[in-house]
C-alpha cells in the first residue's frame with residue numbers, strides 16, 4: 001500500500017499515468033470500467049511536446065511502427081478551395097523541437113501505451129469501475145465494482161470527461177455542451193479516389209465549420225473529422241453515435257469541389273457531441289490531498305489545438321517526476337501532488353483557452369474570416385507554428 005498508485009481510467013491519460021508512476025519507482029494498479037481497453041475509431045495528432053515524452057519512455061520504435069509522419073500542414077479555404085497557409089512538419093520541424101509531429105490511430109496509440117505500461121509492471125484491472133472514493137490522511141481508499149475495496153497512497157483520476165473522481169477534488173457540476181458536433185470517419189486510402197488520398201495534414205476552414213484530414217496507421221488509412229455547429233439528438237455522454245452524411249453536408253453549407261469530393265468519398269461517419277469545461281482557474285482544481293486529476297478529468301478541452309491527449313501525456317510525465325521525488329516517503333505525497341497541480345494548471349488553462357479561441361477563428365464569418373485568411377497568407381508559418389506549446 002505504501003508505494004501504491006491507484007489509477008482510475010484506462011484511456012490514453014490513465015495508461016500514461018500508470019506507466020509514468022512505475023517508471024518513478026512506484027507500484028501502479030489501473031482500474032478500467034470496461035471489459036476491454038477500447039478506443040473509438042479515430043485519429044490523434046501528437047505534437048513534439050507529446051512525442052518527446054513518449055520517446056523518452058522508450059516507446060519510439062512501436063510508435064513509429066504505427067504512426068504517420070506528415071511532411072506538411074495545409075490550411076485551405078473550404079468554400080473557395082485555395083490554400084491560405086502552410087507549415088512544414090517534416091525533418092526541420094522535428095529538429096527544431098527535438099521530436100517529430102506524428103498522426104496516429106487512437107487504438108494504435110492506446111495499444112502502444114498499454115503494452116509499454118504492462119511491460120513496465122502496471123497491473124491492469126478491467127471491468128473495474130472505481131466508485132466511492134474515501135480520502136484519508138495516510139491513504140486513499142476506493143470501492144471497485146460492487147464489492148471490492150482497495151487502498152493506495154495516491155489516487156489518479158484519469159476517468160475522462162465525466163470523471164467521478166473529479167467530484168472529490170472540485171465538485172463543479174457536469175461539463176459544458178459546446179454546441180459543436182464532430183463527425184468523424186477513417187478509411188483505407190487505397191479504397192479512396194486518388195484525388196482525396198493524402199499523407200499530409202489538411203485543415204479546411206469555412207463559415208461555422210472546419211474539416212481536418214490526416215493519415216493514420218502508418219499512412220495506410222485517412223482520418224477525417226468535420227466539425228459543425230449544432231446539437232445532437234443523441235445522449236450527451238455517448239461518444240459514438242451514428243452520423244448521417246446528408247446531415248453533415250446540410251450543416252456544412254456550400255463547399256469547394258475537392259472538399260465535397262472528400263466528404264462524399266469517406267464511408268461510415270460517426271458523431272460526437274463535443275463538451276468541455278472552462279479553462280482551469282487554480283491549482284486546487286487539479287489535486288487535493290492524495291488525489292490528483294489528469295487529462296480530460298482535469299481539463300477537457302475543444303479539439304481545435306489537437307492537444308487533449310498531449311496535455312494528458314504531459315500531466316503524466318510531470319506526475320511521474322514528482323512521485324519519483326517522494327518514493328518511500330508516502331507522507332510527502334500531498335505536497336508532491338500540490339506541486340504537480342501548481343506546475344500544470346496554468347499551461348493546461350492556456351491550452352484550453354487557445355483551443356476555444358481557435359474554434360472561433362476557424363469558424364469565423366464575414367470580415368473576421370477575410371482578415372484571418374489575409375493574415376495566414378502573409379504570415380503563414382509564423383501563425384501556424386506554436387513554439388510556446390511544442391518547445392518544452
Ligand SMILES: Cc1cc2nc3c(=O)[nH]c(=O)nc-3n(C[C@H](O)[C@H](O)[C@H](O)COP(=O)(O)OP(=O)(O)OC[C@H]3O[C@@H](n4cnc5c(N)ncnc54)[C@H](O)[C@@H]3O)c2cc1C
Nearest residue numbers: 009011012013033045130160295296303306307308309310
Ligand atoms: C474530435 C476530437 C478530436 C481530438 N483530437 C485530438 C488530437 O488530435 N490530439 C490530442 O492530443 N487530443 C485530441 N483530442 C482529445 C483527446 O481525445 C482526449 O483529450 C483524450 O483522449 C483524453 O484521454 P483521457 O484518458 O483523459 O480520457 P478518456 O479517453 O475519456 O479515458 C477515460 C477512461 O476512463 C474510463 N472510466 C470512466 N469512468 C471510470 C470509472 N469510474 N472507473 C474506471 N474507469 C472509468 C473510461 O471507460 C475511459 O476508458 C480530440 C478529442 C476529440 C473529441
